[in-house]
Amino acid sequence: MPTNRRWLCVPLLLSTALVAHAVVPAALPASVESTAPAANVQTPQAAWATMTPQLKRELRARYAAWQALPEGERQRIAQAAAALAAMSATQRDALQAHFQGMDQMHRDGWLLGPRLGAFYAKLQPLLGYLPAEQREPMLALLHQLDAAQLEQLSLISQRTPPQERAALREQLLALAPAQRAAWLQQNVAR
Template sequence: MSFVSPRLPCLLLAALLPAFAAMATPDRNVIPVQAAGVSPLPSGPAVPQWRQLSPAQKRERRMQYAAWRAMGEGERQRVRTAAARFQALPADRQQSLREQFNAQDQAFRDGWRLGPLLGEHFSRLQGMFGFVPAEQREATLAVLRQLNPAQVSQLTLVAQRTPPQERDAVRTEFLAVAPAQRDAWLARQVGH
């Protein structure tokens, strides 16, 4: 990823997740605002019904809604704020940001579905947390969503410093640490 500005992560989030704000109280008959990577939909009275969507579009909408529901209220508010900032930009700037976002790797784009905090750091966490066995995914996400920004920053260092052959073991060890002990564990791993 080429870093363009300090505001880019927030704006990229807005480019990916504007539909989430509309999904807070979804209308089952109306399709939410377009998300990045999804073909443009007409607005107003011509908005297609759910049954008119292709299976791929329905899958995308379900994933967006599940991601929205999985976020805490604080994360949702950050998304709403980012979406409002994004909507306030000129149309050409919005399009430019969508294009920048869509040019990124799919794993990077999918990382933003985890919310603003994890999304911003996911490219650095991906080596350790991007390929978790299916039976561990829910528990892993639950732990990651409990972390504060300082803990996520430290965890990114741990993930980046851990050799590939040790990632599974370090991830398993981290997930087994009690919440009250996470700061101490992270400090030891980072070397503070």
């Protein structure tokens, strides 16, 4: 894989690894694995019992993010997990270091899956502070948009002043799916 493509895959591959920790009970975080003696293999239940509340919350959030993904996104993540597993330890370490060097906001955005994760940094102004009651409807709406529409929404998100974002989200959520394309075009043109 060419170097420039490899770096573009970093978030997808590493978000896959992060989601895998939440989905595959045997895949324990390094902090848990390193606390267990090599001769004494812990069961997933025993490892869970030794985790901090913060780590448990993080794993639950990853698992919830995984459950919220459409099946196609889960398949893409499974393929990325296979690609990550096939890499050498040196390559995985380099990718991990690159991913850990990213801002936490960007890393968290990849929990939305590879398609939305690629747009998250641009959508973050609009989505970063969603009220709880808007989270599920907004994620469902975003999964229905194609790449061109996500790009349009990204532009709208970045142009909208903070004090107008709540109204914009409400307006977008109130639209019928058939009206979204025209609404996006109209708001991009402003």
